[in-house]
Amino acid sequence: MDQQKQRIRDQAHHKVRKEFPGVAGSAGSNAPGIVVLTGAGISRESGLATFRDPDGLWAKVRVEEVATPQAFARDPARVQAFYDARRVQLRDPTIQPNAAHLALAHLAREHPGPVLVVTQNVDDLHERAGQPSLLHMHGELAKVRCLRCDEVSPFEGADLADALCPVCGARALRPHVVWFGEMPLHMDRIEQWLEANCDLFVAIGTSGQIHPATGFAETARAHGARTLELTLEATELTRNFDEARHGPATEVVPAWVDELLGAWVVHLSLIPIEEPEE
Numbered sequence: 001m002d003q004q005k006q007r008i009r010d011q012a013h014h015k016v017r018k019e020f021p022g023v024a025g026s027a028g029s030n031a032p033g034i035v036v037l038t039g040a041g042i043s044r045e046s047g048l049a050t051f052r053d054p055d056g057l058w059a060k061v062r063v064e065e066v067a068t069p070q071a072f073a074r075d076p077a078r079v080q081a082f083y084d085a086r087r088v089q090l091r092d093p094t095i096q097p098n099a100a101h102l103a104l105a106h107l108a109r110e111h112p113g114p115v116l117v118v119t120q121n122v123d124d125l126h127e128r129a130g131q132p133s134l135l136h137m138h139g140e141l142a143k144v145r146c147l148r149c150d151e152v153s154p155f156e157g158a159d160l161a162d163a164l165c166p167v168c169g170a171r172a173l174r175p176h177v178v179w180f181g182e183m184p185l186h187m188d189r190i191e192q193w194l195e196a197n198c199d200l201f202v203a204i205g206t207s208g209q210i211h212p213a214t215g216f217a218e219t220a221r222a223h224g225a226r227t228l229e230l231t232l233e234a235t236e237l238t239r240n241f242d243e244a245r246h247g248p249a250t251e252v253v254p255a256w257v258d259e260l261l262g263a264w265v266v267h268l269s270l271i272p273i274e275e276p277e278e
């Protein structure tokens, strides 16, 4: 790596450690930066109903009734009730992070390069697994946003229609979830990571049908990253990845993380240890 590229890399790593203090990624390390995109497939094995499966939520409820701004304008109580039910399901004691969530948290803490998990899921299973670096591009079930003051607040209740904004007191809360027709969240930061911190892009448990996530692998590759797909079975997008491994997330993800961390233990034992510059 030439000096200028190394300097840009070091600055990016410094920013990462400020943004996500739990991430191992150390300045001066040549360990690859990793961006992981997770989708419904990783939560399914924790028992959460998914949206796109044939027996998933969209088979029982029509998208346009509960997951669009128009639906909320037309019948807010109906939409609130749908997300109240999802939130209650998430707090069922049987719903827990699984081996794939835990492996990704372990990866971010142990891998010597920066690691970011971007999730399409609105559950909090990555957080509960201890994921130190995480962006929810489609929002979070356990948060609400106020339509009057625009503040986002945690919300654990089961009756959002009756709840008041803890900041301004208005009865004007909506789920902090990105609906069809709305822009995903954190897109600028995700793009920055894909351009500056991503040597390896990994898609886990995502059908790849959701825009703009479909473009992430392309962006990463355009900036020199290798791409890996870890899904239950081949998808329409498999051929666009450099490598694909198929099987349950709870099996393929821990195996991949072990392999990657093992490889870096070997690699790091071969290079001389430098004193940190700070």
Ligand SMILES: [Zn+2]
Binding pocket: 146, 147, 148, 149, 150, 151, 165, 166, 167, 168, 169, 170
């Ligand atoms: Zn408010």
